[in-house]
Amino acid sequence: MESNIEHIIKLVLVFIVALAIVLYWLLPKTRLAKHFKMNERLFIVTNIVGVICGIIGLAVTFLWPQFIVELHLWELIVAPFALIYIYWLMIVRIRKNSEIIDEKQDYNMTKAGAITMSFSIPAMVIMFMLYYNKIFNGPIWFPYYFFVTLLLFSGTTLFLFKKE
């Protein structure tokens, strides 16, 4: 049963990655390319998706730690965020001479990066304690770290962008 689910998830992931690569190469050459541009809404949506992926990822990490890595669930959870970033890359490719993010977004992301780093260290100390006390084992430290970072970075960027 688990093996079947793993195969299905792998197939879905391969399909998503293949589709993303094809669209990345083909779409900029079509008439649709002129409609692709970075805007405030896309920036906000990207960070909201990052927050949602982070929360779901952390929930699955703690609720089903035995499946998150073995069944490739973490890749599936992060796929929407990754696809939006591929869309960003596509915009960079189409609009070579224009700025993708403005100076405030740049400033907010830099600050969010510093805040994320300072909070991810205690988060990893917590994970170390859980491992040391044998509450967790196996490779779940990776999805934990990944989703903590994603949640903190996206959440902080969104907060700073709206409030600062």
Add this chain to the structure above:
Amino acid sequence: MKIGNNLRRCRFDKDELSQEALAEAVGVTRQTILSIEKGKFVPSTLLALKLARFFNKSVEEIFYLIDDEGKME
């Protein structure tokens, strides 16, 4: 020391220009204009010059220093 600005007044003097239209004209997001007007974000020299050029004013006519006692310089 802080930086204050007359950006909101400049917008209203220019036919009540919206934040969105100003943002589009100088190549930033509406949120950036909003933050500058509220004094929460200090723009770069480049953006300050772009804003000044857009309103056909000098940078000093739009931005000014506020000392620690709250006096404008």
